[in-house]
Amino acid sequence: MALRHAVLAALLDEELSGYQLAKAFSVGVANFWHALPQQLYAELARLERDGLIAGREVVQDTRPNKRLFTVTDAGLAELDAFAAAATKPSFLRDDLAVKVQAADHIDSAVLIGQLAERAEIARAKADLFENLLRTMRGAAEEDDFLRHGTRIGPYLTCLRGLAFERGNHDWCLRTIGILKAREAARVRP
């Protein structure tokens, strides 16, 4: 049930609509969780029903009306309880890793293509995260911001996302290099 808490955590810093939340959880800013819009709307409905968030209707002229949600005191208490409970371990689950595991039995060229694609995606995400971090810390130095800033939670998870994507990127490039070297060695051993 951690999607529940991920939504609560996302709503802590700003009042959001389901639609805005959905963008944050899908497009790439989802540096700490990922979910599809359908899941989020369903979860918001449950959270409101259980009194952990409160919605208010915002009437708009040129666009469809929307509902903005904020975390209630009960929601905060729920987050506290979640934080205190045992943390589930996190596991890798990545199609690309499965393909690399089978590297010795599948076509190198295909694999190199997939790795290059992923490397590019990882680079783009890393760039995005770097920009986000810059925006969050504003004019302050990072150390200073982290020591004295308010709302460092999103910054910290973004740091993790950045490291993750850089790791991804580096691994892809290194793996490509190794596969190419082996191809070359096979031709001219």
Next chain:
Amino acid sequence: MALRHAVLAALLDEELSGYQLAKAFSVGVANFWHALPQQLYAELARLERDGLIAGREVVQDTRPNKRLFTVTDAGLAELDAFAAAATKPSFLRDDLAVKVQAADHIDSAVLIGQLAERAEIARAKADLFENLLRTMRGAAEEDDFLRHGTRIGPYLTCLRGLAFERGNHDWCLRTIGILKAREAARVRP
């Protein structure tokens, strides 16, 4: 449907029983995918039914009999097709990240405890992976093994797992440091 292919990839290098597979996918050696025993037994049954793997009964004296599985030619073809198909993006989905996202609203001490626990787990997994890598490359230097060794797939995914766990570890320790510094600053600003 990537569990299917993860199982095929795992069976490429050695004939395994469901039980052995389950250990590989759960305990921690699961550096490229994670799954519970129940899922694996079910998937093995489907794979055998579809002719992608073949099982053979091994009668044992002192233990229950077991069935060992190998990938068939049809299985190899399936893996080829999988490798050539588009790779799904991989997303972070981690309880601990959710807790850190809410860092500004929950008790620091609790969070530091959780981070310390995770740091220790990550360190242990990293150690495990380092040992695995040493075992796989044997007497050879890493570069040499990667250039000329057979079966580098598992080595490459293990490298990714290692980097992931080290990233985890570093992030936990850094985050703990930041949270402690903030606590200190709050007491004596």
Next chain:
DNA sequence: TGAGCATACTCAACAATCTGACTAGTCACA
């Protein structure tokens, strides 16, 4: 003026994953 994109959501069906319980024999240790 019409094609495509953005806002703001909803519904249904399906696939994947997880929780928890259960069988049944072996082995080591106290």
Next chain:
DNA sequence: TGTGACTAGTCAGATTGTTGAGTATGCTCA
């Protein structure tokens, strides 16, 4: 002699997550 851990699995049920399709309006750009 019993307690717990290891081997080798199976079954049922609930929860989560994914796929795909729809509704309705307004804005921009060619």
